[in-house]
Amino acid sequence: MTTGGKITALAGLIARSDDGIPVGISRDAAREAAERELSDPRYHQHDPNLLQRALDWLWDRIGELFNEASGATPGGWAGLIAIAVFVLLLIVALRLRLGAVRRTPTTRGTLFTDTPRTAAEHRAAADRHATAGHWNEAIQDRMRAIVLALEERALLTPGPGRTADEAAAEAGLVLPASAGQLRTAARTFDDVAYGGRPGTERAYALLVDLDTELQRAKPQLAATPTRSRG
Template structure:
């Protein structure tokens, strides 16, 4: 009869001194540790707090306590101001990138200024179909950036024009007209023209200078 099988315990994998140091150095090179390190401004603020803690916890003879505290406070304010001037505001958590926006059936991530520049480039090249579409998208994007309208993915250009008109009633007629220009180009009813591009540019500039009356939600 065979003897029963026995399971030999496996000793834990413990590093020796050199391996432990190497593991620690490798771990500390992780970018997460560098991100968590305090900035120079963080260190300066900590030093100021420690200074005042030590100052007010140490008794002074001869009635010099208030005078020394006042001088120290002035010096601390000057140091803090210098730190802000050199290193800027304390570090904040980076903001998450904005979600992409669907503008009239197509994904569009560019800002209003980027769209205006792209429209001008196409107009100079004589491509007024693209120029009209891009400038109208710039107009809609600008209203989104200002929080004037909320544009759901299924919104049409005329629904946008009506909602924007609630915020900019003086531009109601122009918004309706350039919405027609956009649809003419997109649905091949009419080709784009320099005149249509001029109209949408004028409405965009007019709204950019105006103060909105209220915010509106565009119906999908």
């Protein structure tokens, strides 16, 4: 019974004597007396608190929403559950089909992020990672070895803040025969280091071949203008 109902019922009792005979008290006065009586804390010690009342209201609204949805869905609750299961299976199938969501890099990070090392040191680290099957790390160290080797041969000017793309573009100017492979290597480095893509044995093997080829490559010298004969 609601509080208003309790007050009305109690007011009716107060307005009568013990033997059931009405007493000379107005209805308003009886109501005030009933309100005073019901304000006693002992009548409210089992009432739900504010949080419980809010949760009860929320669950009532959710129940109404689901009841309306089940009524509008063919098959009632069974149809609603079937649709929910179908949507869940569709999400799982799409996830398996597309694989993990890959983060597309918005900016390219620098090529070197740790303490300076030589090309030979990066090359050795790359080989160790490859032996362990850690292709991401192997690709990154092999790309750093490629760039450092070109710097050590004075084919590239050392640039600590240089990106893989920048290094590939600069190296392609002095080694045009390898420009395409250098761009591919830089793209592979960025995909692995910043794009969230897993490295592969094949991708690493291509960088190893490029590294070996560049160690034997000769830079292309700028052509000197010929003098015209008079």
